[in-house]
Structures are given as structure tokens and as C-alpha cells.
Amino acid sequence: MENKDSSLKPALPDLEKKLLERIYASETSLRIMHVCGTHERTISKYGLRSVLPQNMEVISGPGCPVCVTPEKDIDIAIALAKSGAAVVTFGDMMRVPGSVESLLDAKSEGADVRMVYSIDDAVSLANKKPELDIVFFGIGFETTVPANAAALLRNTPENFSLLASQKQTPPAVELLARDAEVDAFIAPGHVATIIGTKPFEPLAEKGFPVVVSGFEARDILLGINLLLEQAEKGVSRVDNGYPRVVKAEGNKIALKLMNEVFETSESEWRGIGNIEGSGLVLRREYEEKDASKKHEDLYAASLSEIRAKSDRKDKKRCICAAILTGKAKPSQCPSFGKDCTPKNPTGPCMVSQEGMCYNWFRYSREGGSRFA
DSSP states (O other), X not given: OOOOOTTOOTTSOHHXXXXXXXXXXXXXXXXXXXXXXXXXXXXXXXXXXXXXXXXXXXXXXXXXXXXHSOHHHHHHXXXXXXXXXXXXXXXXXXXXXXXXXXXXXXXXXXXXXXXXXXXXXXXXXXXXXXXXXXXEEEEESTTTHHHHHHHHHTOOOTTEEEEEEEEOHHHHHHHHHHHSOXXXXXXXXXXHHHHOSGGGHHHHHTTOOEEEEOSSHHHHHHHHHHHHXXXXXXXXXXXXXXXXXXOTTOOHHHHHHHHHHEEEEEEEETTTEEEEEEEEEEOGGGGGGBHHHHTHHHHHHHHHHHHHHHHHOOOOOXXXXXXXXXXXXXXXXXXXXXXXXXXXXXXXXXXXXXXXXHHHHHHTTTSSTTOO
């Protein structure tokens, strides 16, 4: 990483200038990992890495929900769609490759795959189309779970079910803290809005400074300053750099909804593997709404066919696993910008606007030397 001129850019707003001056005044070296796709988008869009000093590095972790959804869950969704169910999900999720193809590929072959903006859209479709088996492929972190729980508590129609691939953030961050060469963490503000700051305290107790940050450039620069302050004092705690939204206890109503419908389980993270206590599955009282169980006989044959094709497929080179765990940069991938582009993504990190590869592809071409 090149050393940057401490005069910085004169066009920067005064607050950003002051925050950067404080960073440049410190001789403390920090390797910081964030675990939020929106943080990566802000960092890349505004070229924040290009204005940080040489002793400061910010890397990306598994903060993109689309990116960490495992191939096997996508394969089940595709098998359901090919077996007669109508699978509905978010637009980005339709383009993420499974072990053989994406949901969008399956749609082009005649499967019933549709885009929605929320689980409420999916429930509405089930009410309008009682002749269809509607399966909502629900993915994401703690931010999307309360809405899914609320929908199921409203007594959804019989032809509606949920294929859940929900993740809990803190266990994955704790795993990375043991594995990655990281000094401190920026925690995602939207996740903390739901769960609060307390779930990140075990990480701080292990010696890692943590700050919950908002999503503007100044929020992230503030977060870096708060981490620097902890490191300089030789302490590790969880600082709330997003107090206008985040409370220590989180959103108690949302947490109550989550806990009423879902329970904690082991979960697979794409590129990382199984992480104990990082998943959320439907409680027994709601198992009749679990698409993976409700329609298991329906999609079993299609899933076996997909797995057989996967064994024979010559997969393109992709290092999303290393990128998601902070061990590599997108520019180190042999497919980046060549075989893998946003229009033709090889791996999940290039699909979503929260994916690191997507943001490096887009903004590295607009900012010249923004990327180290």
C-alpha cells in the first residue's frame, strides 16, 4: 500500500478531514476487518482505502449475505423450481451460481422462478395463486429474519413455505478472529440494530477492539478512529459508533419475533464451512412451513440429478473463499475481470452490489489508484 500525502484531498468535508488527520497522527498499525457488504460498498465507492496511511489496512470479511449462501441451499431451491414449485426470492439471489447453475439459469430452462422484494410479496402471490406451491427462498443475516418470522406468525396460506438460509453474524466473526490475521473489527450497523452491541462483547473479551459503525464515509472513518483509540490505550471493548440507530440491547420486539419462530443451529457458510451456532432454522411448531421438509419428496429426484451434474462439471477458477475470509484481494483472482464480471459472474462475490469483487470491479475502474 502506498503512503499517502497527509494533505489529502482539499474537497473533503471538514469532518472527514478531521477524522483523517487524527488517523494520520497515530503511529499505531491496525489491520481491520469489516463484515458488511454495505461497508465495502462505501469504502470502495469513496476510495477510502486510497486515503488511509500505510499503517492502516481495512479488509473485507463475509459480510455479503448473497455471497455466503452455500451451493447446497441454492441447489435445493433450483430442484424445487424444476419440480413444479414456484420459487421466489430477491433479485441478486437469482444470479448466484449453485454447484451447476443459478436460479436464473433454471428460469431460462422453463422453471418457475420469480423475483420479489420481500417475504410479504411472496405471501401475497400465494394468496393470489392458490393453485401454485409458493416457496420463498429467504437468505440473509439477522436483518431479514424478523420480517420472515412476522410473516409466519400471521398464518400464511397453505400453499406457502419458506426455504430458509439465515445466518447469525457474531459466531462467524469469532471464527475469523481465530483464523485471520486481524487486529480489530468493524461490526455491521444494520445487524447491530437488531441484535444490539452485546453479542460482540465475547470478541472484545478475547482482545479484539470492536466498533459498530454506520454506513456513510464519515461513519467508517469514525469507526477507525474509535478502534485506534482502543488500540492506543491497550484496551478492547465494543464501542457504539452508530448511536443514532443502535442500542446496546438491540430491538427487543424484533428479537422476540425471531426467537418465537426460529432457533439456533449449525450452518454452512460458503467459502468458510460449517459454523456452530451461526444458523437459524424454523422451530418444530413451524416445520409445516419448512420447504426443505414439506416438499422433500417432490424435489429429491431433481436434486440428485443436479448433484450428479456437479460431479462432472469442470468449474472455473474462483477464489471467493479466500476473499470472504480476508486472505486474498479480488485482483489476485485469475478470473477477476476476465471470465468473471458482473454480467457473467463465476462466483457469488461478483453478483451482489454488496460483494467485494463487484465493488472492486466497478470502482477500481473509476478511481484509478484507489485500490492498493
